[in-house]
Amino acid sequence: MREISTIQAIYEAIAEEMRRDERVYLIGEAVGPGGLTVTRSPAEIFKEFGESRVRETGIIEPTLAASATGAALSGLRPIVDFSFADFMFPAWSEIYQAGLWRAGHGAAEDMKIPLVYMGGIIGYSGGGFSHSRAPIGNIWHGPGLKLVIATTPYDAKGLLKTAIRDDNPVVFLVHRLHYPVKGPVPEEECLIPFGEAVVRKEGKDVTVVADGYQVTLSLEAAEDLAREGISVEVIDPRTLEPLDINTILASVEKTGRLVVIDEDYVRCGPHAEIAFQVQERNFKSLKAPVQRVGNLNMPIPTAKVLRDAALPTREKIIAAVKKTIKNIT
Amino acid sequence: MPLSNEVLLRIYRDMIRQRTLDYQLVKVAKSGKMLPGWHSGLGEDAIVAPVALLRQDDYVTYTHRGAYVWIARGMTMKEIIAEFYGKATGCAGGYGGTHIAKPSLGIFGRSGMQGGHFPLAVGIGITAQMNSKGQVVMMFFGDGSGTRGHLHEAFNFASVWKLPIIWMCENNGLSMSVKLDKTWAIKNIAKIADNYAMPGKTVDGNDVIAVAEAASGFIERARKGEGPALLEMITYRWRGHVEGDPMTYRTREETTEWQKKDPVPRFEKVLLDKGLLAEEDILRIQKKAEEEVAEAQQFAEESPNPNPEEIFTKVYSTSHT
Numbered sequence: 043m044r045e046i047s048t049i050q051a052i053y054e055a056i057a058e059e060m061r062r063d064e065r066v067y068l069i070g071e072a073v074g075p076g077g078l079t080v081t082r083s084p085a086e087i088f089k090e091f092g093e094s095r096v097r098e099t100g101i102i103e104p105t106l107a108a109s110a111t112g113a114a115l116s117g118l119r120p121i122v123d124f125s126f127a128d129f130m131f132p133a134w135s136e137i138y139q140a141g142l143w144r145a146g147h148g149a150a151e152d153m154k155i156p157l158v159y160m161g162g163i164i165g166y167s168g169g170g171f172s173h174s175r176a177p178i179g180n181i182w183h184g185p186g187l188k189l190v191i192a193t194t195p196y197d198a199k200g201l202l203k204t205a206i207r208d209d210n211p212v213v214f215l216v217h218r219l220h221y222p223v224k225g226p227v228p229e230e231e232c233l234i235p236f237g238e239a240v241v242r243k244e245g246k247d248v249t250v251v252a253d254g255y256q257v258t259l260s261l262e263a264a265e266d267l268a269r270e271g272i273s274v275e276v277i278d279p280r281t282l283e284p285l286d287i288n289t290i291l292a293s294v295e296k297t298g299r300l301v302v303i304d305e306d307y308v309r310c311g312p313h314a315e316i317a318f319q320v321q322e323r324n325f326k327s328l329k330a331p332v333q334r335v336g337n338l339n340m341p342i343p344t345a346k347v348l349r350d351a352a353l354p355t356r357e358k359i360i361a362a363v364k365k366t367i368k369n370i371t
Numbered sequence: 372m373p374l375s376n377e378v379l380l381r382i383y384r385d386m387i388r389q390r391t392l393d394y395q396l397v398k399v400a401k402s403g404k405m406l407p408g409w410h411s412g413l414g415e416d417a418i419v420a421p422v423a424l425l426r427q428d429d430y431v432t433y434t435h436r437g438a439y440v441w442i443a444r445g446m447t448m449k450e451i452i453a454e455f456y457g458k459a460t461g462c463a464g465g466y467g468g469t470h471i472a473k474p475s476l477g478i479f480g481r482s483g484m485q486g487g488h489f490p491l492a493v494g495i496g497i498t499a500q501m502n503s504k505g506q507v508v509m510m511f512f513g514d515g516s517g518t519r520g521h522l523h524e525a526f527n528f529a530s531v532w533k534l535p536i537i538w539m540c541e542n543n544g545l546s547m548s549v550k551l552d553k554t555w556a557i558k559n560i561a562k563i564a565d566n567y568a569m570p571g572k573t574v575d576g577n578d579v580i581a582v583a584e585a586a587s588g589f590i591e592r593a594r595k596g597e598g599p600a601l602l603e604m605i606t607y608r609w610r611g612h613v614e615g616d617p618m619t620y621r622t623r624e625e626t627t628e629w630q631k632k633d634p635v636p637r638f639e640k641v642l643l644d645k646g647l648l649a650e651e652d653i654l655r656i657q658k659k660a661e662e663e664v665a666e667a668q669q670f671a672e673e674s675p676n677p678n679p680e681e682i683f684t685k686v687y688s689t690s691h692t
Contacts, residue, residue, distance in 0.1 A: 063692065067501070094501060097532075105490035105524040108482075112494025115479040116430060118501065119692075120494070135484055145685040147480040148466030148677075150473065154688045186686050209688040 043226035048192070048216060051199040051227050052160075056121060057087050058231075059206040060095060063119060066206060067095040069106060070123030070160075074098040083123075103129055107136035110157040111143060111211070119156045121206060127161030127215055128175050140211040141186025154209040158202070163217045163254055165305050165353060171341030174349075176254065176305035179312050181213045182282050188212040188236060189283040191253045195225040197280060200234030208236070217255035217305075237284035241293070245275035248363050249293040251316055252303040253279055256335075256354055260303055263359040274363060282312060287319050291327070294320055298329035299366040303354055308336035330369040333362035374424075374583055376647055382423045382443075382579060383642060384656055386416050386635060389442040391660040395668065396438075396455065400614035404672070405455045406468045411610035412437020417579045417634035418541055418604060419443045421509060421586030430477040430495045430508045432488045434541065435469055436608065440511065444476045448667035458674035465677035466685060486519030488512070493525045496534030496599075505594040507535040509586075515546030518554050526567040526599070533598035537589045540603040541576065547612045548620040561603035569599050576604030577634040580641060607632075 046054070060066045068087070072078055073096055075085035088096045099106065103124065110120040124130050130137055137159060144153055163176045181189050188210055192198040198216055205212040242257055243264050252260040257278045264274035275293050279286055294300050300320055302313040313334035321328060335354045343349050374382075393413050400409040412418070415437060422431060422443035433440035441451055446462065454461025454471060462473055472480040479495070482488050492510035499506040512522075517540060529536050540560050544551045551558070564571025570589070574581040582604055589600035607629040611618045618626075642648035 067497075097497075099528065102490075102524040102528060104521055105493055105528060108487060108490035108521075109494030109497060109528075112479070112491040113497045114494070115474065116477075116495045116498035118494075118498050120497075136487065136490065139482055139484070139487060143480060144688065145466060145682075147470050147472035148461070148463030149685040149688070150463050150467070150480075151475055152688065153472065153474050153479070154690065156692070188687075204691075207691045209690045209692070 043228060045224045046195055046227050047222050047224050048195045048198045049221040051195040052202060052216065053084055053087060054227070055199045055202040055206070056083070057090070059203055060091055065117060066119045066121065067097065068121045068123060069097040069099060069110070070125060071099050071101060072125065073123050103133035104136045107133035107140065107159065110159070111136070111140045111155060114155045114157040115143070115153060119206060121158045121160060124159060124161040126164045126173060127177055128164060128173050130159065130161055130177055134180070137181070137187070137213070138184045141184045144186060155211050156209045157211050158205045159211065159213045161213070161215055162221070163215055163305060165217065165255065165342070166219060166349065168344045168346070168349065170344045174342050176337070178215070178253065178282065178304055178306040179310055182312055182315065186211065187283065188281065189215070190236070190281050191215045192280065193217070193220055193254060193257045193278055195223070195227045196232070197234060199227050200232040201236070201280065204233050204236060207233075215254065219255050219258070234280070236281045237286050239277050239279045239286035239289040241275060241289070242278050243274065243276040245273040245297070247273045247297055248299040248301060248366055249275050249277060249290070249297045250301045250303060250359070250363065251277045251279065251290055253282065253312070254305055256303040256305055259354060259356050260359055263356045263363065266356070266360055267363055272363065272367065287323065290316065290320060291324055295324060295327045298327060300328065301333045301335065301359070301362045301366055303335045303359055305354060306336055307339050308334055309339045311336050330366045333366050335359055335362050374580070374587070378423055379642060380647060382420045382583065383638060383648070385423065385443045386419050386579070386638065387656050388448075388660045388663065389419055389438045390416050390635060391657070391664050392438050392442065392448060392451070395664045396452070397610065397614060399668070406457050408469050409455065409614045410436045410469070410612065411614065412439060412608065414609035414629060414633070415541060415543060415576065415606045417577050417582050417606070417638070418511070418539070420579045420583040421539065424583060424587050424590055425509060426506070428477070428504065429506050430479070430499065432492050432495070432508070432510045433471070433478070433481060434511050434513055434516070435481065436513070436541070441471055441473070441478065444473070444478055446471070446473050446476060446478070448663050449670045452667045453671040453674050456671040456674070457676070458671055459677040460670070460674040485516035486512070486521040489519070489521040489525035492536055493529055493534065496529060496536045497532070499535050500532070507537060507590055507593040509537045509539060511539045511541060513546075514540065514542040514544065514551055514555065514560060517560060518546065526563075529599040530567045530569050533596060535593035535596070536599040537586060537593055538599060538601040539586070540601065541606060542603050543606050543608045545608070545612070550620070559603060561601055564601040569601060571601040571603070573603040573605060576606030577632045577637065579634060579638040
């Protein structure tokens with residue numbers, strides 16, 4: 043199978059869906075071919091669809107988010123590129139609103155809000171407190187939103203196409219360190235259903251649930267641990283909403299130990315939700331307290347030594363796995 | 372553009388219907404039978420006029436105040452009152468309350484975060500523009516929500532993209548309890564239109580003909596693809612921000628002065644002078660509206676409560692393309 047990068051896969055998915063359905067359009071600051079951000083659309087997309095379907099904007103995050111809701115309610119299918127996921131922060135009210143709108147109006151006449159909010163997690167960049175956050179917990183907290191975090195080119199294409207065709211607001215995240223990574227992607231149509239986790243590496247001693255770039259770090263940690271005779275199973279949920287809790291439960295039933303890794307702040311982070319669901323549904327499967335690794339509850343610093351102290355690292359993941367094995371809290 | 376007799380009579384009937392509904396809900400709000408949060412629009416009734424000029428396939432966004440848009444777009448009294456009663460038969464099944472929606476009539480709902488519908492209207496405007504059928508969006512907002520930054524984002528990009536949006540500013544001089552001179556650095560909000568390269572106009576918001584004629588020109592302009600416009604309607608609300616508001620921020624005399632400018636008798640006089648209406652017609656239209664509201668209220672009171680077992684089914688749509 044041919045290999046393409048994650049960013050190529052993203053734009054292939056967008057172009058295919060825009061060809062398939064003329065209601066789909068792309069909007070964002072700097073989505074044009076001259077854009078300065080890593081997610082800028084290639085010149086071919088702009089050339090093929092023109093400026094009415096590839097809308098470059100200024101700095102208007104609240105309008106990006108809420109205009110998509112208005113357009114979706116009236117029959118279009120917008121894809122909003124926020125570039126950095128950090129830029130969702132100024133639009134929080136409107137992003138939440140997209141999720142609240144349907145049930146908030148009693149799903150009147152079965153109203154539909156088909157839109158995608160795309161953002162790149164820019165962690166480990168040295169961008170500091172406002173240019174490297176992973177607002178995964180913030181999004182997952184919002185009712186009515188679906189949440190995808192793609193970690194491979196194949197997943198990026200298949201999950202984004204599913205997101206564009208879904209009749210609900212979907213937040214689609216990819217970590218910037220995954221953008222250039224190449225991998226096999228079929229040329230024919232590929233759609234990946236939401237709510238199906240993937241076991242990235244099988245193991246028997248400890249279950250590690252990780253999303254985004256943490257999947258890559260966890261797989262590296264698992265390799266190191268294997269050399270010490272510790273067998274780690276790494277699960278990538280791919281979508282947090284809906285969450286495939288059954289795959290996680292089955293793994294923990296086998297290993298008896300769980301570590302959750304996510305780049306968001308640990309306080310009220312996705313780690314807590316996953317760990318809680320596991321103990322709630324199968325407390326008896328756990329042989330040791332659950333461990334979590336995430337961003338410390340502090341603004342992310344810029345210098346490498348400082349940000350490595352704040353963010354998850356391979357070493358911290360290894361230490362967390364060992365803690366569960368030693369059954370210490 | 373001169374307004375047809377048919378349109379004038381329709382505006383009048385809807386004005387009486389919405390006013391009758393408003394008076395009734397003011398009364399019911401006191402009784403505690405309905406959900407809290409009735410924001411009366413009494414005194415601002417002329418604003419119903421421009422909605423009558425829209426096509427069936429146009430779009431509107433509304434504010435939290437009054438019932439003009441819903442009534443003029445053709446929603447039934449029953450589905451409106453039942454929603455304010457929190458009943459299953461309400462337009463939003465008891466989930467919305469003041470968040471009224473009727474997508475088939477171009478009414479998609481309302482953000483409770485005031486000003487949230489500026490950018491929402493931009494998105495609906497993108498749909499109207501991409502549909503290429505000459506549809507327009509009529510977006511209502513108050514001087515209160517107009518101080519949000521969302522206005523700037525939306526006005527600017529609507530003009531950059533020449534979206535077919537008519538920005539309808541109901542300037543009643545009050546941001547809840549705060550007067551205009553404390554919230555805006557200028558007196559007439561229409562002045563800002565120039566900064567967004569669109570036409571702007573200030574009219575007497577209690578004069579149906581002035582409001583409708585100004586809106587009519589802006590609607591035609593938007594239909595032709597010439598872009599957005601801003602119409603400011605100077606008006607006044609007789610009641611408080613919401614029922615229960617003690618209104619300590621203004622004097623009884625101020626309200627009495629404005630009540631002398633009541634848009635309803637003013638418009639009635641125009642219709643009587645034109646011979647479009649006789650005194651007995653006024654009584655008949657009023658009586659009919661009262662019957663309609665009474666019947667709808669009874670319907671709401673007798674309607675079943677929503678089923679709590681269904682709540683989660685409303686959150687996500689199960690469909691995809």
